[in-house]
Amino acid sequence: MAELSKASGVAIPTIRYYLREGILPPGEHTSPNQARYDDTHVRRLKLVRALLDIGGLSVAEVRDVARAIDSQARTIDILDVAHSSLITLKSQADDEDRAWALALLEQAAKQVDWVVDPDDKSTEAIIGVLCTFRAIGHGGLLEEFDGYVRLAAQVAQLDIATLRNLTTNESIVEHAVVGTVLGDALFSSLRKLGQQHESRKLYAADEPGT
Amino acid sequence: MAELSKASGVAIPTIRYYLREGILPPGEHTSPNQARYDDTHVRRLKLVRALLDIGGLSVAEVRDVARAIDSQARTIDILDVAHSSLITLKSQADDEDRAWALALLEQAAKQVDWVVDPDDKSTEAIIGVLCTFRAIGHGGLLEEFDGYVRLAAQVAQLDIATLRNLTTNESIVEHAVVGTVLGDALFSSLRKLGQQHESRKLYAADEPGT
Numbered sequence: 001m002a003e004l005s006k007a008s009g010v011a012i013p014t015i016r017y018y019l020r021e022g023i024l025p026p027g028e029h030t031s032p033n034q035a036r037y038d039d040t041h042v043r044r045l046k047l048v049r050a051l052l053d054i055g056g057l058s059v060a061e062v063r064d065v066a067r068a069i070d071s072q073a074r075t076i077d078i079l080d081v082a083h084s085s086l087i088t089l090k091s092q093a094d095d096e097d098r099a100w101a102l103a104l105l106e107q108a109a110k111q112v113d114w115v116v117d118p119d120d121k122s123t124e125a126i127i128g129v130l131c132t133f134r135a136i137g138h139g140g141l142l143e144e145f146d147g148y149v150r151l152a153a154q155v156a157q158l159d160i161a162t163l164r165n166l167t168t169n170e171s172i173v174e175h176a177v178v179g180t181v182l183g184d185a186l187f188s189s190l191r192k193l194g195q196q197h198e199s200r201k202l203y204a205a206d207e208p209g210t
Numbered sequence: 211m212a213e214l215s216k217a218s219g220v221a222i223p224t225i226r227y228y229l230r231e232g233i234l235p236p237g238e239h240t241s242p243n244q245a246r247y248d249d250t251h252v253r254r255l256k257l258v259r260a261l262l263d264i265g266g267l268s269v270a271e272v273r274d275v276a277r278a279i280d281s282q283a284r285t286i287d288i289l290d291v292a293h294s295s296l297i298t299l300k301s302q303a304d305d306e307d308r309a310w311a312l313a314l315l316e317q318a319a320k321q322v323d324w325v326v327d328p329d330d331k332s333t334e335a336i337i338g339v340l341c342t343f344r345a346i347g348h349g350g351l352l353e354e355f356d357g358y359v360r361l362a363a364q365v366a367q368l369d370i371a372t373l374r375n376l377t378t379n380e381s382i383v384e385h386a387v388v389g390t391v392l393g394d395a396l397f398s399s400l401r402k403l404g405q406q407h408e409s410r411k412l413y414a415a416d417e418p419g420t
Contacts, residue, residue, distance in 0.1 A: 122399055129392055129399060130396070141388065141392075148365065151361055153404045155358065155401050162354060182348070186336065188394045190359055191366050194322070194362050195369050198366050202373070202374065
């Protein structure tokens, strides 16, 4: 265990905690007080740190992801578990607003062949944001919604393309989590730089002051 | 003031506080105990609530935005103040990492004609995220960076297009803030729906289990 701690950079008491919580699978016992750990354990610890520190997941959520991996679930199902944990936005809108938002999403999703499942957490998050736009009187900002959906589909294609060459579920999930969280931060700041560029073009030309 | 409170939905003590803080310009005094407020004040209160509640800005940051508006600054400069407040990601990377990240950004920015100012806060945020990708050993996720920059430029074009028909600085800044914060949440959840769609396409085809 001392070697595992050294290889992974995770402290021994923390490793013991992960073992107890079922987040880290047990090593192979070589004697009552000794167990053998291998690369699988180092990779798992790396993933757990990414989920906790970067993904901001709770220990319980990390355990769900770890269980999905250990149960030999399909990659797609493991990613679903990880994705769900990353989505926190909940909707507080009434039924009419939700119906309007779902119809808007379904219409826009057709152009990119997305399947929209109303019970899916991503769908729930999108409906929540759409209803918030409407509730604060900024529904007008949604006039370009179809365009945003088309661009989001292209961004998602790039996201998944970078996973294509990975072989272990551990590395796929870790990359997906890091890519999602840091990727959102990166895209959001690129978008702001682009907004500055575009607003300079729009306002600098025709406006000496207001 | 009672009427202003009713029209804006903001409580009278809060309005007094905003007046003291210089966030809300004084009304026109009609007697020692009476002042006249107009639509400008209602609009300002709406903006202040959006900045505080949706943008998550501090009172001091809201005051900076209000001052920029009151000083008759150019729209572009006001948006810069608002944008800066929305950008919180700071970089803790060393000089070599920062130089690498700046070079990567400058190279990618060429294709969309963005001007990259190393001292700008958006640039700082992008450099911070790029260095974080590298620091945690996920630099490989950046192989599609050029593509992300191109797509972010297109998203920013849509963002600014929705501002085109607005006429007052108040409404432009409010829409920009709401659009940036809610817009990030919306795009992030659309991206996740797209990732699910793409990962299903990639993994469902060739994989019964792992």
